[in-house]
Amino acid sequence: MPQIATAxxxxxxxxxxxxxxxxxxxxxxxxxxxxxxxxxxxFQTGSAGLVALWASFGFLVEMIVITSATRTIRLNxxxxxxxxxxxxxxxxxxxxxxxxxxxPNGNAVSRKLFTPFLEESLKLAPVVFYLWRQRRARAxxxxxxxxxxxxxxxxxxxxxxxxxxxxxxxxxxxxxxWLPTTAVSGASLTVGHxxxxxxxxxxxxxxxxxxxxxxxxYLLGAGGLLWSMLDHFRNNFEVGHSGFVVNFLNFxxxxxxxxxxxxxxxxxxxxxxxxxxVRGMLSSRPQLRLKGGKPPAIHGEGxxxxxxxxxxxxxxxLAYVLFRCxxxxxxxxxxxALLAAVLxxxxxxxxxxxxxxxxxxxxxxx
Numbered sequence: 424m425p426q427i428a429t430a431x432x433x434x435x436x437x438x439x440x441x442x443x444x445x446x447x448x449x450x451x452x453x454x455x456x457x458x459x460x461x462x463x464x465x466f467q468t469g470s471a472g473l474v475a476l477w478a479s480f481g482f483l484v485e486m487i488v489i490t491s492a493t494r495t496i497r498l499n500x501x502x503x504x505x506x507x508x509x510x511x512x513x514x515x516x517x518x519x520x521x522x523x524x525x526x527p528n529g530n531a532v533s534r535k536l537f538t539p540f541l542e543e544s545l546k547l548a549p550v551v552f553y554l555w556r557q558r559r560a561r562a563x564x565x566x567x568x569x570x571x572x573x574x575x576x577x578x579x580x581x582x583x584x585x586x587x588x589x590x591x592x593x594x595x596x597x598x599x600x601w602l603p604t605t606a607v608s609g610a611s612l613t614v615g616h617x618x619x620x621x622x623x624x625x626x627x628x629x630x631x632x633x634x635x636x637x638x639x640x641y642l643l644g645a646g647g648l649l650w651s652m653l654d655h656f657r658n659n660f661e662v663g664h665s666g667f668v669v670n671f672l673n674f675x676x677x678x679x680x681x682x683x684x685x686x687x688x689x690x691x692x693x694x695x696x697x698x699x700x701v702r703g704m705l706s707s708r709p710q711l712r713l714k715g716g717k718p719p720a721i722h723g724e725g726x727x728x729x730x731x732x733x734x735x736x737x738x739x740x741l742a743y744v745l746f747r748c749x750x751x752x753x754x755x756x757x758x759x760a761l762l763a764a765v766l767x768x769x770x771x772x773x774x775x776x777x778x779x780x781x782x783x784x785x786x787x788x789x
Contacts, residue, residue, distance in 0.1 A: 493566055493739065508582075539659060550573045550624060565743060625686075704742035711767070
């Protein structure tokens with residue numbers, strides 16, 4: 424997985440030096456691909472591309488602000504997943520091109536069914552893959568807000584090219600005033616890839632944070648993705664079709680408005696759950712509360728807003744580990760308790776200690 428943050432590997436053959444700093448070639452290739460993606464989109468769609476890009480960034484900024492009190496991930500990770508979402512659009516285009524050779528009729532039911540399943544799955548795939556890779560490390564200290572935000576970023580990157588192309592070919596759409604990526608057409612609403620993937624990320628994040636009993640855990644975790652597929656299918660199927668099935672799907676989805684309500688409720692549930700977890704940690708760890716507006720581990724006049732923000736992120740990470748520990752048992756609880764002890768020791772170290780900085784790859788002891 425490409426990482427935006429550059430690593431210092433002095434003398435590495437896979438990097439070159441600029442002003443004394445080692446820059447990996449893979450980082451340059453990653454950003455070159457991003458520049459090509461953005462430039463090609465804007466070149467082909469013109470002003471519609473600028474409108475779509477502005478709306479995409481606007482939606483993402485809203486999500487960053489909403490989760491600012493509960494997230495632990497950095498903005499560079501959000502940017503990475505935004506670009507990965509765009510890369511998934513390329514994968515969808517390749518697969519869809521192959522499927523078109525089998526079924527060239529764009530209004531065929533098989534196409535209408537296959538496309539929502541493919542797109543909704545691949546948009547969420549970068550988040551699921553990262554969670555799986557970090558299942559013994561970083562993912563244990565994530566809140567539901569982190570998963571929601573990364574899913575929103577992936578969906579926003581994925582939808583950019585499609586939104587720009589549609590508005591270029593069919594004209595600007597009228598969005599809900601506070602959600603620039605939505606499109607209102609008469610009584611119908613298309614919430615768009617950004618919100619569909621956010622709904623999937625919200626339920627997945629809640630399932631991983633609360634860990635309810637099976638099979639409810641699986642139903643909650645997959646529920647948002649399944650609903651997004653259904654609403655996406657409803658949105659696509661009503662184009663070129665009519666009759667009982669279209670009327671039934673519009674009744675179930677309230678012409679797309681149910682997805683908007685589910686998105687709002689999901690965001691409230693995610694942020695509320697994370698705030699509850701963080702508050703519970705603070706009540707049992709008074710030594711980690713801010714004193715005079717600064718963390719107890721930062722002494723003297725050398726503190727800064729950046730150090731304060733890093734401390735808050737690490738403290739939230741500890742809260743999520745403790746919250747999961749209370750809802751676990753056996754070996755899982757023991758490993759989480761050991762990870763919590765490591766994080767707490769790091770939080771209470773003086774600012775001069777290098778381990779105070781946020782370590783996104785800190786793993787739980789086996």
